[in-house]
Amino acid sequence: MAVNLKQLAEILGLSQTTVSRALNGYPEVNAETRQRVLQAVRETGYRPNRAAQRLATGKAYSIGLVMPIAAGIDSDIHFGEFLAGLAEESVKHDFHFVLNPSAPDDEEATFRRLAASGNVDAVFLAYMRPNDPRIPMLKALSIPFVVHGRSIGGPRDYPFLDVDNTQAFYDATKLLLQLGHHRIALINGPDYLAFSIRRKKGVTRALTEWGLGLDEELVHHSVMADEYGYRSMQHFLERPDPPTAVLCSSTVLALGAVRAINRAGLAIGSDISVIAHDDVLPMLKPENFSVPLTTTRSSLRAAGARIATRLIGGIIGRGDYPEQELWRAELIVRASTGPAPGR
Amino acid sequence: MAVNLKQLAEILGLSQTTVSRALNGYPEVNAETRQRVLQAVRETGYRPNRAAQRLATGKAYSIGLVMPIAAGIDSDIHFGEFLAGLAEESVKHDFHFVLNPSAPDDEEATFRRLAASGNVDAVFLAYMRPNDPRIPMLKALSIPFVVHGRSIGGPRDYPFLDVDNTQAFYDATKLLLQLGHHRIALINGPDYLAFSIRRKKGVTRALTEWGLGLDEELVHHSVMADEYGYRSMQHFLERPDPPTAVLCSSTVLALGAVRAINRAGLAIGSDISVIAHDDVLPMLKPENFSVPLTTTRSSLRAAGARIATRLIGGIIGRGDYPEQELWRAELIVRASTGPAPGR
DNA sequence: GTGGATATCCAAAGCGCTTTGAGAGGAAAT
DNA sequence: ATTTCCTCTCAAAGCGCTTTGGATATCCAC
Numbered sequence: 200m201a202v203n204l205k206q207l208a209e210i211l212g213l214s215q216t217t218v219s220r221a222l223n224g225y226p227e228v229n230a231e232t233r234q235r236v237l238q239a240v241r242e243t244g245y246r247p248n249r250a251a252q253r254l255a256t257g258k259a260y261s262i263g264l265v266m267p268i269a270a271g272i273d274s275d276i277h278f279g280e281f282l283a284g285l286a287e288e289s290v291k292h293d294f295h296f297v298l299n300p301s302a303p304d305d306e307e308a309t310f311r312r313l314a315a316s317g318n319v320d321a322v323f324l325a326y327m328r329p330n331d332p333r334i335p336m337l338k339a340l341s342i343p344f345v346v347h348g349r350s351i352g353g354p355r356d357y358p359f360l361d362v363d364n365t366q367a368f369y370d371a372t373k374l375l376l377q378l379g380h381h382r383i384a385l386i387n388g389p390d391y392l393a394f395s396i397r398r399k400k401g402v403t404r405a406l407t408e409w410g411l412g413l414d415e416e417l418v419h420h421s422v423m424a425d426e427y428g429y430r431s432m433q434h435f436l437e438r439p440d441p442p443t444a445v446l447c448s449s450t451v452l453a454l455g456a457v458r459a460i461n462r463a464g465l466a467i468g469s470d471i472s473v474i475a476h477d478d479v480l481p482m483l484k485p486e487n488f489s490v491p492l493t494t495t496r497s498s499l500r501a502a503g504a505r506i507a508t509r510l511i512g513g514i515i516g517r518g519d520y521p522e523q524e525l526w527r528a529e530l531i532v533r534a535s536t537g538p539a540p541g542r
Numbered sequence: 543m544a545v546n547l548k549q550l551a552e553i554l555g556l557s558q559t560t561v562s563r564a565l566n567g568y569p570e571v572n573a574e575t576r577q578r579v580l581q582a583v584r585e586t587g588y589r590p591n592r593a594a595q596r597l598a599t600g601k602a603y604s605i606g607l608v609m610p611i612a613a614g615i616d617s618d619i620h621f622g623e624f625l626a627g628l629a630e631e632s633v634k635h636d637f638h639f640v641l642n643p644s645a646p647d648d649e650e651a652t653f654r655r656l657a658a659s660g661n662v663d664a665v666f667l668a669y670m671r672p673n674d675p676r677i678p679m680l681k682a683l684s685i686p687f688v689v690h691g692r693s694i695g696g697p698r699d700y701p702f703l704d705v706d707n708t709q710a711f712y713d714a715t716k717l718l719l720q721l722g723h724h725r726i727a728l729i730n731g732p733d734y735l736a737f738s739i740r741r742k743k744g745v746t747r748a749l750t751e752w753g754l755g756l757d758e759e760l761v762h763h764s765v766m767a768d769e770y771g772y773r774s775m776q777h778f779l780e781r782p783d784p785p786t787a788v789l790c791s792s793t794v795l796a797l798g799a800v801r802a803i804n805r806a807g808l809a810i811g812s813d814i815s816v817i818a819h820d821d822v823l824p825m826l827k828p829e830n831f832s833v834p835l836t837t838t839r840s841s842l843r844a845a846g847a848r849i850a851t852r853l854i855g856g857i858i859g860r861g862d863y864p865e866q867e868l869w870r871a872e873l874i875v876r877a878s879t880g881p882a883p884g885r
Numbered sequence: 886g887t888g889g890a891t892a893t894c895c896a897a898a899g900c901g902c903t904t905t906g907a908g909a910g911g912a913a914a915t
Numbered sequence: 916a917t918t919t920c921c922t923c924t925c926a927a928a929g930c931g932c933t934t935t936g937g938a939t940a941t942c943c944a945c
Contacts, residue, residue, distance in 0.1 A: 201658075201660075203930095203931055203932085204931060204932060204933095205931075205932095213894080213895090214894065214895045214896075215895090215896095215931090215932080215933090216894075216895060216896080216897095216933085216934080216935095217893080217894055217895070219932070219933060219934085220894090220933090220934095223933085227892070227893065227894080228892095228893070228894080229892080229893060229894090232893080232894085246659070247931080247932070248597075248660070248930085248931050248932065249660075249661060249932095250593055250596035250597040250602070250930080250931080250932090251597050251900090251930070251931035251932035251933090252931080252932055252933080253593035253596070253597075253900090253932090254591075254593040254594050254596075254597050254899095254900045254901065254902085254930085254931080254932070254933095255899080255900055255931075255932040255933040255934080256900085256932080256933065256934095257900075259593070261638060266622075266625075266626060266629065268626045268630075268824070276619065278622060279609075279621060279622060282609075282641070283609060283611050283643045285641075286609065286641035286642065286643045287611075287643045289641065290640075290641070290642050290643070293659070293661070295604060295638050295639065295640050295661065296638065296639045296640070296641055297633075297638050297639070298625070298628075298629035298632070298633070298639055299629065299633050300626045300629045300630045300633070315544075316589070316636070317544075317591070317592075318592060318636070318638065422825075424768075425767075425768065425769055426768055426797060426801075429801075454769060458769075458772075481611070482765075546900095546901055546902085547901060547902060547903095548901075548902095556924080556925090557924065557925045557926075558901090558902080558903090558925090558926095559903085559904080559905095559924070559925060559926080559927095560923080560924055560925075562902070562903060562904085563903090563904095563924090566903085570922070570923065570924085571922095571923070571924085572922080572923060572924090575923080575924090590901080590902070591900085591901050591902065592902095593900080593901080593902090594900070594901035594902035594903090594930090595901080595902055595903080596902090596930090597900085597901080597902070597903095597929095597930045597931065597932085598901075598902040598903040598904080598929080598930055599902080599903065599904095599930085600930075
């Protein structure tokens with residue numbers, strides 16, 4: 200059924216060399232010949248054998264994933280979404296994955312083993328922390344990588360794709376300020392993750408520019424599950440001077456926060472404004488909230504796909520991608536934001 | 543640094559053939575020679591080149607995963623946990639993954655492509671539905687597979703690993719009945735999934751044996767996120783004749799249910815009893831609930847690991863595993879169950 | 886017409902492993 | 916002593932691709 204290079208070459212009356220070169224875009228092959236080859240590929244359905252390519256080139260055509268287990272990270276809803284993006288793009292290029300579950304304290308050994316195994320050409324990294332030790336480690340191992348997010352402190356010259364979290368939350372906060380809000384709460388992700396730190400920074404910056412400060416009492420950090428959104432919001436509302444607006448680091452958190460607000464009998468968009476960061480989770484669309492949510496939007500899946508593209512591009516040496524990308528989140532205003540009450 | 547077979551053979555003064563055979567457990571090699579070979583492997587740190595093995599054997603040493611996207615399945619917390627188990631075992635045998643995100647209506651084509659690509663030796667299947675079309679499809683494609691769960695109806699002769707969900711929920715219900723409960727509610731997973739159907743069946747059976755029937759009003763089906771557990775429980779409690787006991791298909795659902803119960807000012811274990819199915823999610827331990835939860839327990843991660851073992855065993859032809867396994871969940875009684883009130 | 890580019894193409898080696906088909910040596914059987 | 920049969924080992928042939936190092940032909944300038 201499936202033809203191989205040798206047969207294909209025979210059919211075409213060419214040598215394997217020429218056919219191979221035609222397929223891999225080498226210049227020393229006549230344009231017309233290349234067309235003939237491409238045509239034959241279409242007709243025969245020829246697909247190069249990955250195992251043979253791997254052996255011949257020494258490339259693994261695979262990317263490594265270290266999944267932190269028991270850390271409440273991999274199992275979270277955001278991980279699956281990101282992974283879907285990665286996989287979506289990888290499957291197009293017939294790239295495979297080597298999944299390595301690893302306890303956090305065993306991560307270094309895992310990376311080391313992975314790099315030494317020769318089973319992957321590159322790895323991907325996420326859940327960045329300040330001064331993340333994995334960056335220097337991977338540099339030392341000299342295995343290509345792309346990180347999703349950015350560390351804070353430490354080396355700056357490494358490939359990443361990040362959302363401009365500071366900017367996003369700065370923008371969001373600014374909008375709230377313009378609407379007259381002064382007491383603004385933040386329900387953030389875990390405080391040890393870089394993106395949370397940056398988001399908080401964005402809020403602080405906007406407030407400072409406005410001549411205000413961030414009330415630390417109005418900042419909560421937690422795993423991004425809606426339970427925590429609920430609890431945090433509930434806490435805030437029990438204060439003598441509850442906030443008139445709240446920023447959530449995820450629509451998942453917002454889900455809980457909204458529930459707490461409803462339960463308190465307050466009206467979203469008038470009594471209290473809500474803005475959430477939207478990772479574009481297909482299950483949780485901000486426009487489907489009872490009161491559609493104002494969000495800062497940046498698709499997690501798109502980020503996954505982009506990182507896969509860059510990783511793969513780097514491996515097959517095609518395409519020239521920027522080493523560092525900072526995506527700007529869009530601020531999308533819906534009904535959950537309104538003027539501060541009593542204004 | 544890394545030695546290959548040829549060099550290893552040279553060091554040992556043996557031929558590649560002999561060394562290869564010694565390593566792969568062929569009988570026609572002297573025990574002493576085999577020991578020498580194994581020793582040399584230890585000393586040199588020799589690791590066979592997977593790409594070469596793949597080419598030589600025609601095996602892919604990889605397993606295929608079709609992740610349904612946009613279905614609220616892959617992103618769910620249970621998927622990550624299962625995947626961790628799969629990966630944990632696979633990494634030991636240096637098996638890789640081919641992740642194929644696929645829209646539900648495109649699944650057949652995805653499997654077909656995957657099988658034809660030769661990139662995987664076997665695939666894994668989950669989220670079984672009644673008369674699941676994927677089973678006959680994979681049989682027709684004649685690619686080895688193992689399913690997690692079981693279909694209902696359709697062919698019966700396929701390899702699976704399932705938890706005896708009927709039994710588990712039968713056991714749990716029986717306990718509640720013995721404690722004097724009559725009005726028992728069920729917060730179940732999606733009604734189109736086989737495991738949900740079986741769990742409900744277990745509840746029904748126990749009630750019937752006791753001379754009671756299942757009140758359909760006290761059964762809710764939903765995605766297993768705690769939000770839904772909350773809502774369902776709230777609904778139940780608003781009834782004129784609320785249940786005195788509730789069964790939850792996941793600790794995630796129980797989380798929400800517990801919240802609703804607390805909010806209603808009821809005491810768990812006395813006013814109302816709760817039993818949940820525990821997939822052993824590291825983030826959500828039933829013993830850590832404010833009132834420790836009685837559960838039917840069966841580790842999802844262990845199931846993942848076991849399936850990987852069977853899949854891999856089938857591929858490398860080592861080990862002889864049963865085609866069908868039905869794990870019995872353990873019923874673990876903690877403080878969330880007690881006698882029915884007023885008894 | 887000749888030397889030297891230039892453009893196309895090819896034969897063959899090699900990637901690191903498994904596996905086939907045989908051979909050498911010794912023990913057992915005749 | 917010869918034959919037969921194991922036991923253990925090996926040389927060599929692939930697996931299907933990439934890539935090196937030429938060939939061959941064409942074309943140009945001189």
